[in-house]
Amino acid sequence: MVKAGAFGIGTPACVTLPCYLIDEVAACRTGGSLQTGGANTECDSLETFSLQYDNVCCDKNFGKMNYAFVRFTMNFDGFVDQTNDATPIPMASLNVATSVKEMFKLYTINPWIVSQETTEANFQSKLLAILNKYLETATRDVLLSQSRSHPFYLERTVYQSLQLLRDWTVIHRSTIALRNAILPKIWSLALVALTRMTTFQPNYYQTNYYFINFAIIPYFRNSLKISGQLHTLTIDWSAYSYTDKGYVMVYSYAPEQFGIIKAYTDVFCIRPFLGSTVAYSPTENNYDNLFASLKFTYYWSDTTLTITDSQVKLFKISDDTQTIVDTGVVFTCVPASRTCTNTGTYSPSPVPSDGKGQNYFIAHVNYDASQGDKKRAQCILAYKTWTTVCA
Template identity: 30%
Template sequence: MIIIIFIALICNCYGQIGQTICSDFYESECFQSGYCYWDDFQCNPQPCHLVTEQNACRTGGALQIGCKPVSYTPPQFVASCYSSAYTKQKIYLYRFISDLSPEDRFQTSVTIEQPSVEAMEKLYKLDLLSSSNFELNNILDSYLNQAPILIGEYSHPYYLERAIYESLQNVRDDLKIIKSERSDTMIKILELIDIYYQRLNTYSEKYSTFYNFVNFNHIHFKYLGFSFQNLIELSWTTYPENGFFSLTVIYPQIFGIQSAVSPIFMIRTTNQINLQYTMKWAITTTDFVQLRRIDLVSMNLYDAEYLPNCISGYCTVSVYGPGNYLFVTPTIPDNCSGITDLTLCILAKCNIVSNACV
């Protein structure tokens, strides 16, 4: 009889995991729940992709109405949930797991000396994913101060790539920062991307790597072009001098941009050489589309001075020099009050009031 009662108690406790609504938690319980967060006043439900306790998204769970558990998650990502408004997890919402050693996890500050290989190696052990926005900015400042070493032969590109995608993930998932704070951090992330491509100039003539919501491509002008995942082709016939063409592909949804029908194509050329090239994008929508520029600090979109020719499943446009471009459906708004996807509302650093974005 005692054994039966003990088993029953275990089953009852297990059944309660993920079922308590967030507003019933005190602060310490809120942090430990795996599906709630504390906003200085009360405990609130996490956005689905930030949930780590999948029971909360299952039948009987506290978030069962708004979230569903991801059935399979690749090992490099955190197992989480996805919004019931979606049919599956969006590629831009997966969360990387830190590959730091256990003793380095949650280490978010260190004393950094003058630029040196030893100081660079200390930077590599800092946990950007768990950093507050204040700590993240300090870490990025340290990376920028180490630029002379980071562009040198002792720096491997992977560690810069990791710092970039982890910083972007941190900014995407920080529920407390406002737009101006995101802008301040983005300035530093963009500077780090520039340092990264300087490193690639001496690392390889042809290089690409993929990290879901941000991907990197770097190629010498002499190759006269390349394609990215059958999504976009970039080509040129001549070049005024030797140099490199760099393409960073970023999913605009991580910034809450609703109108986008393509990734952001962040294009850089060595010394801002005014290279003339052609972009050929494979159309992914039946809607009318336009090419827009985007300011990756303010996240404002502007009409591009180039008009694409969209026919037979492709949009082709001739472009000069560096720039940040994306294709959008111009009738879809990106201001807070016009965002209908509540996940994008959160990523745009807007607020949700009465189930509407404001």
Template identity: 50%
Template sequence: MIFAILLIVNQITSSVAYTYIGETPCSGLAIGSCTSSGISGIGYCYWESSCQTLPCYMIDEVAACRTGSGLATGGASTLCDSLETFSLQYDNVCCDKSEGKLNYAFVRYTKTSDGYYDKASDGTTTLTSLTTQNSATIFQLYTVNPWLIMPSLTSLPTAANFESQLGAILTQYKTLATALQTMPDSHPFYLERTVYQSLQMLRDFVVLQTTSQNTMRDNLVQKIWSVALIALFRMVNFQPNYYQTNYYFINFAIIPYSRNSITINGQQHTTKIDWSGYLYTSNGYLMVYSFPPEIFGIRNAYSDVVCLRPMIGNPPVYAAAQNTFDTGFKPLTITWSWTDTSMSVVAANLKLYKFPVNTALETDILQEAGVTFTCNLGAKYCVSSSITSTPANTGVNYFVSPGLGVVGDKNKVQCRLQGKTWSGTCA
């Protein structure tokens, strides 16, 4: 009798009729129904051995994240909240419940669907044929559309094809480095755009993989940073006194040594690099890009990662080997300030971490020895002691954090972005 009652209850529960967009929980959908309609998962579910909820930042259907106030309970609302405000700059409509706001590390720029990923927009000029160092060629390169490598989050290329296709575009930018830096009609924006497109696709592709993709990721990261560096050199020629732009999860800046400091904006915080104690004998430039550590699964960071690429020369001369940066660029101080009123900062816990420019794995992250912080908690800023270590000739990444935490604390997204295996927990 008890078994019969349970069977009836189960049948009633499993046959609940959902009638509103985004209402059906992903876990209740079979392979044939997962993402079959707006009611059954389109925009918020995906298939990974079973029908699962997309990471909150990837969700396009805001109804799936809403609950309460007379609304139908969204199918993803146990994990995600809808954002309070939307922007036409990005596609995000939901966020993790634990965050309560948009995390800049996971902004998704809107993808365009025109053109080709392996040809110029004329449909006949192949990507690999774009080798002439002139304006006409770089304008054709600008029309190659990397978004088309991965137009959908639910229909992915193989890892080999993803690396090959995105890598080919980035390689062609490196091939045309001379023209991209020197042609008077080469605008830095097109290089910056290629960097944020590539970072976004790489981040999202890795998050949706069930097996570690460290080699593929590291290969592409190195090429992405190579294009970022070409962009920085172009900025020096384009607007030499100062240039700075922000794209949520990747920011760029160049400034002459003579300015003594630069401040980089992050999400509810800033990082100021001060080299006023550096007694340089030749003029040069500090070239910087920065990014939220969590785009590579690094947790608990207070500041963005700031990549310092100082170089002597006015203007500095680009070297494809990327190993001619100023090793005399010291001493430095770093000032980190914040506006987030929910933060509780303990000066004694703050540490400065560094890692090489060609990696983002936590196994390569080291604490900068001997550096401490003095804080004015009322004014919400902390200043490092003097950083006197000799920087690598390839540049260095710095960020401020109270500690990296443990792998087991990572969620699924963070876990995969750090190249770990997710099976309900991170290992």
């Protein structure tokens, strides 16, 4: 647990932590009791705190909590590889199909403990073991069909894994190999969670966890509104002439946790399914290939922000966050109402390369033009070089 504003790495050295990782608010206050010239040159203390998260500092002059870097409070009860009960069961031996009781034992396995590993190899293997346990056929089928299986436990494992991956990468400056090993499993589990939501609460289900959000909604409702930090995005498919019942399943995530700055919206993964009952496919290829004619309306609540049509672009991003292309969509913005809407309609690819869904975000046309605009954590998460600036 980080208590002040610096930590040691390898040979004797003291490195200032990125602001969001600091636990001692005095480290971020100018004129505080801790040494001047450390974190307080890069960070400010938050004006308000919450019991939902551990953050007490933010980047200099940002003035608020950044949703991309929320740190949910971790506990270290139990075990990372076995159940936490009177007679612990090794995770590999746990059969959740035996009874509901065994299913709930799965939820006692604690991913937060992975953060205490001392090597990247162990961190990767321990976190992957948990994700693979949720995704193995026998476990996944129970989590999808058992009436007492609540989507929250799947969602929780997703946000825990994202937080663990983000913070390990920032602290240890890991290579992209770690992300490439873990992130596909996280998105697969997110798809399992979305699929479960369609039977758990089929008329509508939506949850928000700051840096990752989930929603499912039937086709007949025609649109879905997704909230992010100081913005909302409405996805409207009312012009789509579907031939059967269906669902739009979406997860959205804050792009800064992957080093993307100057995005107006979160990244949103659209996963449409045609049919009255959503069936999970292990190959993740049961995508409604005809899903088309979409309208995107971006609304910003920050009254200090001014946006013009030419600045706004819709970008498509791959599951691994490494390939980003301009879709060519043109937007019309109305400053008086603080909204931008695409002209005409947009149709996703009928044959998506990412089976879990198609991922987009709306951003400034030059969102990635200047690496020097990135703060320490953003820079590291973009796998750039940080000294005193990002390059």
